[in-house]
Amino acid sequence: MTSVILSAILSMGLLPAAAGDLPLQVPEGWDSRKQEGSLLMVPKNMPEGKFYTVVVVPVAAKVGSLKGLTEAAKATLGQTGTFKPARDPAAAKNEAGWEFETLVGTLEKDGNALMAQSVVLRKDAEEGIILVFSDSVETMQKYSDAFSGMIKSVGVPKVPPPVAGAGKVDLKYKVPEGWTSVEKNGTVLLESVKNTFYEKWTFRLLILPSEPLEQDLRKTFLARWATEIKPNFVTSIVPLPLVRRMKSGAACGFDLERTAKNKTGEEVNAGLYVLARGSRYVPILAIFYGFDSGLEKSVEEFLESAEIPGAGTEKVALYSPADLHGTWDTSSSSIAAYVTGTGGSFVEGISVGTGVVFNADGTFKKTLSAIQGIRQIKETDEGKWKADDAELTLRESKYWVLGVGSDPKAGAFLVLNNYANQEDRLRLTYPRAASSGTWYKRKE
Helix, strand or coil, X not given: CHHHHHHHHXXXXXXXXXXXXXCCCCCCCEEEEEECCEEEEEECCCCCCCCEEEEEEECCCCCCCHHHXXXXXXXXXXXXXXXXXXXXXXXXXXXXXXXXXXXXXXXXXXCEEEEEEEXXXXXXXXXXXXXXEECCHHHHHHCHHHHHHHHHCCCCCCCCCCCCCCCCCCCECCCCCCCEEEEECCEEEEEEEEECCCCEEEEEEEECCCEECCCCHHHHHHHHHHHHHCCCCECCCCCCCEEEECCCCCEEEEEEEEEEECCCCCEEEEEEEEEEECCEEEEEEEEEEECCCCHHHHHHHHHHHCECCCXXXXXXXXXXXXXXXXXXXXXXXXXXXXXXXXXXXXXXXXXXXXXXXXXXXXXXXXXXXXXXXXEEEEEEEEEEEEEECCEEEECCEEEEEEEEEEECCCEEEEEECCCCCCCCCCCCCCXXXXXXXXXXXXXX
C-alpha cells in the first residue's frame, strides 16, 4: 500500500526537487526516512498485522488557503482509492502561528477499506500536506496523541536555550502519569497532549537546572520571572509570588496568568514555579493550553515528588515576617434583587471592608465594617500576632499566608486564606481564581 500511496503523490506533481521541509519534530519512538521526495514516519514496534504511516508532502506552488490545500489533499487521496470524509474539516492554529485543517475518513481500494487522514498547514508563504494511513480506527486513536503533538509543535522551538552558565537538569522527580519526558539542551520538557473530538489540550512543564540560592525566595522568583516569562509572554499581573510549603519541605514560589498571550497572540495559561530547598533552587516554566480537571493533580504530584540533590535539608523561608508590617485593607460589595411572597420586589446591597494593622512590636488591630441598607456594623479585634512559616496567628485565630509582595507602581499585596482556622491552599495551576484567598493592599 505504501508504494501505491507514494506513486499517487508523485503523480500529482506536488514535490519539486527544491521543495522545503516543514519544521516538524518527529515524535519520540518513531522512525522517519525520505523516500522518493516524501518524508515517511512510522511508529516503532508496530504490532503484527497493523500499520500506521505518516507521509509529509511539501507543496510546490502556493495554494493560498486551507480550503484549497484540503482539496489538493483529497485529490491526492482520490488517486489511491475512493476517499469518503467522515465529517467536515476542522480548522485550528498552533502557538507558532501555523494554521491547519484536519479531515478524517475512509479510503476504499480493491474491496479493502482503511482509515485516512489529511492535515494541511500554512503560515505566510509556507504550506504543506500531511497524509496519514491506518488499518483501523483503533490504531489511529492509539497514535493520535503523538501525531497531534507533532502538528501542534510545528514551528515551535523544541526547548528554549538554556540560561547562561546552566548545566544539566539535576532535579529528581516523578513524571506525572500520562506525561512524556524529553531531555534537550540542558533542560527537561514534561508534556501531556490530548487531541480528540471532546478533549484538546497541550500541557508543558519545562525544568531548568538548579542554581545556588543567593537571595530570598521572592527576589529569586522575580528575577527568574523577568528572564523567563517577560521575554516570551505578554502578561498583565504583578507577580508576588504566591507561596506554598510543599509536604516534602521545599518552598514553592509561583504565579500564573490564565490569560497570558504568547508571541503569536494566542491565549495561554503561563507562569513560573520556583522550588527552593537548602542552598539551591530550580525554576520550572508552566505553559498550559486548554484545560483538564486532572491537570492540578498532575502538577501537584510532580512538585511534591521533586527533590534537589545536594541542596541540603534546611527550609527556605516563604517570606519575611517584616514583609507583613503596615496597614492592609480589602473591601467587597454585592447587590441582589429580591421578590416577596406578595409579588413585590426590592433591591438590597451589602458592602464590607476589612482592615488589619501589623505592628513591628508584635501587636495587631483588625477592623471589620459592613453596611447593609440602613444597618451599619463595626467590629474590632486586637492583640498579639505571630508568623510561623505559612501560619499567621492573630490572638486565637489562625490564618495562612498565601502570598506577599510589592511592585513600585501597583503597590504591596498580601494574600490570606478566606476563613480563620480553615487552611485553604491556592491551586497550583489557577492560583488567581476569583475565590482564591483574600487579597489585601497595603496603605502607603
